[in-house]
Amino acid sequence: MNAWLIMIVVMVLSLIVQSMLTSRFRKYSGVPCDLTGAEVAEKMLRDHGIRDVRVCSIGGMLTDHYDPSRKVINLSQDVYSSRTVAAAAVAAHETGHAIQHAESYGPLRLRSAMVPAVNVANNLVTVVLIVGILILELTPALLYAGIALFGMTTLFSFITLPVEIDASSRAVQWLEASRITSSDTTPMAADALKWAAYTYVIAALGSLATLFYYIGLARRG
Numbered sequence: 001m002n003a004w005l006i007m008i009v010v011m012v013l014s015l016i017v018q019s020m021l022t023s024r025f026r027k028y029s030g031v032p033c034d035l036t037g038a039e040v041a042e043k044m045l046r047d048h049g050i051r052d053v054r055v056c057s058i059g060g061m062l063t064d065h066y067d068p069s070r071k072v073i074n075l076s077q078d079v080y081s082s083r084t085v086a087a088a089a090v091a092a093h094e095t096g097h098a099i100q101h102a103e104s105y106g107p108l109r110l111r112s113a114m115v116p117a118v119n120v121a122n123n124l125v126t127v128v129l130i131v132g133i134l135i136l137e138l139t140p141a142l143l144y145a146g147i148a149l150f151g152m153t154t155l156f157s158f159i160t161l162p163v164e165i166d167a168s169s170r171a172v173q174w175l176e177a178s179r180i181t182s183s184d185t186t187p188m189a190a191d192a193l194k195w196a197a198y199t200y201v202i203a204a205l206g207s208l209a210t211l212f213y214y215i216g217l218a219r220r221g
Contacts, residue, residue, distance in 0.1 A: 006209040014202045021195040025062070028086035028188045029078075035180060037079040037091035044095040044174055045073075053098045057081070064090050066097035068112055073098055085181060089189035092175050093196070096167030107162045118156045125149040129214065136218070143218045147211070154211045157204040164200050168193035 035043065041055045053071045057080040058064075064075050073094045079087045100108040125146055132143030172190045175181040181189050 004213065007206065007213065010202060010206040010209055014199075014206065017195065017198045017202050021192075021199060024192050024195050025086045028089070028192050029082065029084045031085040031185060031188060033083050033085050033088045033180065033185070035088065036081050036083050037075050037087035038081065040088045040091040040175075040180060041073050041075065041095045043178070043180075044092055045098065047174070047178065048099050048102070050098060050102050053102075055080075062090075064094050066094045066101070068097075068101045068108075071098070071101075085185045085188045086192055088175060088180055089171060089192045092171035092180075092189070093167050093193055096170035096174075097163070099170060100163065100167060105163070105166065107159060107166070111156070111159050111163055114152075114156050114159065118153055121149040121152045125153065133217065140218055143214070147214050147218060150207075150211055150214060154204070154207040157200070157207045161197075161200055161204060164197055168197055 033040075038055050038057070045051075045053055045055075053073060055073045055075065057077050058074045060076050061078065062076060064079055066073050073091075075091055075094065079090045097108070128142060128149060129146035132140075132146045136143055168190075171193060172186065175189055176186045
């Protein structure tokens with residue numbers, strides 16, 4: 001199977017996963033929970049003895065993320081104020097990242113250390129690859145430089161996987177142990193976070209397929 005075919009397969013899978021993720025969150029946003037997303041995050045932080053992390057509301061849909069540089073859990077408005085299983089799952093997942101940070105979780109430390117270099121790579125990689133392809137017949141050096149930059153972003157996407165999976169695992173376990181979710185609703189929270197994790201898996205595979213394509217191009221050149 002060549003790189004182009006792999007990329008097409010990955011694109012189709014990405015669309016399917018994104019559709020399933022959206023439908024799951026829509027479905028579980030109709031299942032009530034006793035606490036808002038913000039209250040879930042604050043309680044999870046307290047239960048883990050973390051006092052120096054703030055919980056804030058931001059705009060957008062599914063824009064939720066943890067900012068380790070500012071120690072802030074940013075929750076989208078719907079998640080922040082909603083009392084639903086979907087909101088609880090998202091809030092607990094992002095709080096899981098804050099707990100990883102507090103515990104110096106290895107993969108998160110490695111991912112955070114790579115962020116500056118990956119940001120530089122993201123800013124340069126497109127231009128370097130395009131110019132490298134254009135002058136490939138003259139010299140392959142620039143294309144190989146672009147491949148190295150793209151390889152860094154691919155590595156970053158794979159390092160992200162254990163970070164996201166671990167945060168979801170922490171979230172589901174704590175939601176059940178704290179009885180915020182029940183035997184009926186815990187599987188719902190786990191299902192929502194499972195589909196969210198799949199988006200990272202697909203992104204990593206897509207990045208790897210693209211990397212192989214550029215490597216093949218350089219070799220043929």
